[in-house]
Amino acid sequence: MTADDGRALPGHLRSIQPTSQFAGDDGSADPELAALLEGYAAGATPLRDVVARLAATRVLVPVLAEVEATGTVEHEGAELHVDKEASAGVVALQAPDGRRALPVFTSVDAMRAWRADARPVPVEAPRAALSAVSEDWALLVVDPAGPVTALVPRPAVWALAQGQQWRPALEPTADGLTVEAEVAAAVADAAAPVQHVVRAHAEPGRTAEVAVVLALDPGLDRAGLDRVLAQVNARLGASKVVSERVDSLELRIAAAR
Structure with a gap:
């Protein structure tokens, strides 16, 4: 996987710029995270465990050359709408309650299933969470097009961004x-x-x-x-x-x- 094609993100999103640590990244999903997501989908793994693994995992943030205002993603019966307002092609999804979510992906294949034209930017999940917080986007959506979609709630996003353990209410x-x-x-x-x-x-x-x-x-x-x-x-x-x-x-x- 190519970590970056040379186009830099703007200053307020530089927290998600890739670093040399991802030079050998082949774009595949972290096996432990993938297994936890499968367990979450089956009702056997709590979201808390998924978030805990995310804290130590690389995710891919999608960057689009052109952002369209169309499209929806369904999660647990609710639709997440693509938000036209995005920073340098970093797309926000809009939840039914109006809050914005940053989509992140476990693998290149999962991102391509969502948008084939998305450019993957690898970053640690806590840095992606910090970027979402700085944009006032409350949520993270892991793999919006599957194979398993997980919606990370606001307190968990804040905990990730601060390097703290999330304790669900x-x-x-x-x-x-x-x-x-x-x-x-x-x-x-x-x-x-x-x-x-x-x-x-x-x-x-x-x-x-x-x-x-x-x-x-x-x-x-x-x-x-x-x-x-x-x-x-x-x-x-x-x-x-x-x-x-x-x-x-x-x-x-x-x-x-």
Whole structure:
């Protein structure tokens, strides 16, 4: 594989410039990462393990001579749209919630299955994550055209970019997913001091990663409810644990007993 064809990326994307360490790269996928992705697709490997391997792996960032605004990629029933706004041909995909994602590839073959005209730029996955963060792109998409596609959430991208281990907000138990203890405590600590909040707890969300379930004083009118929710949102946003570890939140109201 040719690491670079001589065309340099602009200054704000030089963090993904290839280096001499990839001179002998043949463009094949890292075997351990490929095996983990297969396990992830089968439901046997958690995304956490995939991200941990990414931290020590080379990925390929696609550069296109011309960026078109057309095309979609499907992942777990949702479509990721090609975003016309790109830096020197480095394409951003747009998730259904509007957030942008940087596509990265495990191999040249996986990239060619997506776009045959893409030029592969090899880079360590943490540097790709850092570039995405610098562009304010929240997500990474590994191998958008397969053979296995994995969407790396915002907290994991930030952890990769900072060289830190990603600790997911949700963890598996014998009874299914549950909110990890530190995250659950941070949610309760953030919401509990707000006036009219009787109780607050965290559980896996329905439309977001984590749901914050609030039991409120009865009799609140709409204006009062809006004030409570705004205060809870503000306190959650100011929580370091919540902001660093939770990809998305939803608020739900439960009956106070």
